[in-house]
Amino acid sequence: xxxxxxxxxxxxxxxxxxxxxxxxxxxxxxxxxxxxxxxxxxxxxxxxxxxxxxxxxxxxxxxxxxxxxxxxxxxxxxxxxxxxxxxxxxxxxxxxxxxxxxxxxxxxxxxxxxxxxxxxxxxxxxxxxxxxxxxxxxxxxxxxxxxxxxxxxxxxxxxxxxxxxxxxxxxxxxxxxxxxxxxxxxxxxxxxxxxxxxxxxxxxxxxxxxxxxxxxxxxxxxxxxxxxxxxxxxxxxxxxxxxxxxxxxxxxxxxxxxxxxxxxxxxxxxxxxxxxxxxxxxxxxxxxxxxxxxxxxxxxx
Numbered sequence: 001x002x003x004x005x006x007x008x009x010x011x012x013x014x015x016x017x018x019x020x021x022x023x024x025x026x027x028x029x030x031x032x033x034x035x036x037x038x039x040x041x042x043x044x045x046x047x048x049x050x051x052x053x054x055x056x057x058x059x060x061x062x063x064x065x066x067x068x069x070x071x072x073x074x075x076x077x078x079x080x081x082x083x084x085x086x087x088x089x090x091x092x093x094x095x096x097x098x099x100x101x102x103x104x105x106x107x108x109x110x111x112x113x114x115x116x117x118x119x120x121x122x123x124x125x126x127x128x129x130x131x132x133x134x135x136x137x138x139x140x141x142x143x144x145x146x147x148x149x150x151x152x153x154x155x156x157x158x159x160x161x162x163x164x165x166x167x168x169x170x171x172x173x174x175x176x177x178x179x180x181x182x183x184x185x186x187x188x189x190x191x192x193x194x195x196x197x198x199x200x201x202x203x204x205x206x207x208x209x210x211x212x213x214x215x216x217x218x219x220x221x222x223x224x225x226x227x228x229x230x231x232x233x234x235x236x237x238x239x240x241x242x243x244x245x246x247x248x249x250x251x252x253x254x255x256x257x258x259x260x261x262x263x264x265x266x267x268x269x270x271x272x273x274x275x276x277x278x279x280x281x282x283x284x285x286x287x288x289x290x291x292x293x294x295x296x297x298x299x300x301x
Contacts, residue, residue, distance in 0.1 A: 021074035026056030146289035173200030180209035243275035
């Protein structure tokens with residue numbers, strides 16, 4: 001089936017009447033697109049938009065002409081009150097949007113031996129491959145983002161048998177799975193988002209590491225989560241969250257244990273370094289990939 005996409009750019013104060021018009025004659029609701037350019041994970045707030053794009057869709061069938069006419073009249077009336085863009089249109093093909101994004105994810109080789117294989121792809125592994133089967137769903141963590149790749153490479157360097165690992169903000173569970181497949185004794189994943197925690201639990205089971213990895217849905221400071229004596233903490237979150245949780249994460253480490261902190265913008269790494277140092281960690285090194293930094297630090301005695 002084909003659909004007619006209609007959109008218009010308008011001042012923010014006229015979004016409500018235009019949304020009402022689009023909702024009345026469109027199908028399936030209205031989308032409103034505001035300016036980006038801010039990072040909520042770093043505590044930034046969205047700028048007040050001067051203009052907003054409003055979009056709706058009309059099924060191309062016997063009702064298209066009458067629906068389009070109603071939108072044309074409404075937009076024309078609003079245009080007498082304020083300057084708005086001409087109504088823009090394009091024809092789009094119907095698609096299973098929940099599945100379409102999967103086309104963009106392919107088998108990914110990371111580090112010396114790790115291979116991330118989307119569950120819908122075929123891959124013939126070699127004997128030396130460490131294969132991580134993954135369906136991220138709505139959770140962050142596919143291995144494609146620099147912050148995740150850096151963590152995986154560093155985990156490959158440091159993970160050894162007998163280690164206990166804490167994965168803060170585990171998302172899809174990819175780093176927990178990596179640690180488990182690198183041979184550590186146990187992993188605790190912590191994820192505040194309920195949907196992501198379910199995705200992580202599913203991926204952990206699919207990778208046959210549910211006897212090694214346990215996922216808790218909640219925050220690091222909740223009492224049900226064991227947070228003492230870990231050999232390694234990995235936190236692929238954001239600079240703001242790393243700074244806020246620095247004391248708790250360093251406190252969860254045994255003396256001499258390491259933390260891998262990622263998701264940090266290069267421009268903000270100094271403040272994160274200071275937060276980790278204040279919590280009792282000694283920075284070993286920073287790894288940079290584009291605008292992103294991963295920090296490796298050790299807890300003092």
